[in-house]
Amino acid sequence: MKYNELTPEEERVIIYKGTEAPYTGEYINNKRSGIYVCRRCNAPLYNSSDKFDSHCGWPSFDDEIEGAVKRIPDADGQRTEIICNNCGAHLGHVFLNEGFTTKNTRHCVNSISLKFIQEENKMIKKAYFASGCFWGTEYYFMKAQGVKHTAVGFMGGHVDNPTYQQVCQKNTGHLETTEVEYDSSKTSYEDMVKLFFETHDFTQTDGQGPDIGPQYLSCIFYSNDEEKEIAEEYVKKLEDKGFKVATMLKSVSQFWKAEDYHQQYYEHKGTKPYCHIYKKIF
Structure with missing residues (x-):
């Protein structure tokens, strides 16, 4: 059977039964x-409807797709490992009777062992x-009503797939x-x-x-004329209130996702932003 090619870090977890660091995985806050x-x-493993927030630092599920996950005694003799029943890939561990949900089951899974396929909506x-x-x-956006998912990255530049370090060089x-x-x-x-x-x-x-530089400027990237008109409307409302608005309006271009450790940063740190504060205006 031919399997997908894995990166060295994916191999460390999936093949050699390693563990990704807590609160660093891509799917912890995926809703x-x-x-x-x-x-x-x-191979399909879990439905999103069975995912819940256990605050343990890894994605948690209280059920699996029938027949998809195999349980085997862990080498430490204390835990139960879970693996893909199709290929034997290491997923994580399963824990029982913790009281998180009515099923009293928690599949604690490494994000790196998974791929998410979004339902079309x-x-x-x-x-x-x-x-x-x-x-x-x-x-602030990830906490807003109606927001299903957020990701941070880079847009508007002339370098493909930039790293955070490259963007910080301001060129x-x-x-x-x-x-x-x-x-x-x-x-x-x-x-x-x-x-x-x-x-x-x-x-x-x-x-x-305190964050000074071209990568920190204010900008709305609009996807269509309707979004552009709404953005322009609110710039006008602010100007009518006496504000001198520096926000740029630009057409959407390629969005390059930043490294995993930047995603949901304050959620993982358990702290609040130092340079963003909510202030009601409208």
Whole structure:
């Protein structure tokens, strides 16, 4: 059987039964609907409806797709390992009788052992905002009503697949950007724009707070004429209130996701942003 090619870090966990560091995995805070499959062989393993937040630092599920996961005694003699029943890939461990859900089962799974396939939903839209350090921008959007998922990365530059270190050198043209996936049946692009303006200093021209540099400038990346018109409407409302708005409006370009350790940064740290503060304006 031919399996997917793995990176050295994926091999360390999936083949050699390692563990990714807590609160670093891609899917800890994933709230989107879909299925999780084995990263090694693509076999379906878990439904998103069985995922829950156990605050343990790894994705948790209280059930698996029938026949997808095999339990075997761990080498330490104390825990029960779970592996993909199709290819034997190491997933993590299973724990019972902890009281998290009515099923009293917690599959503690490494994100790196999984791939997520999102269920198609025409009500899910994406929006892109830059307002200084993307840690702080994401902090407020990921907590907003109707937001299903957020990711931080880079947009607007001229270098493909830039690293954080490259962008920090201030010569790639990228802005630190947050990608927001929201359910348009529960919130709106207008609500997203209002939150954007209410969580940073949109009058600052050289960065955001103490973070100075071209990668920290304020910008709304619009995907269509409707989004552009809404952004322009709120810039006008702010100007009518006497603000001198420095926010740029640019057309969406390629979004390059940042390294995993940047994702949901403040959620994992358990702290709050130092340069973003919510202030109601509208």
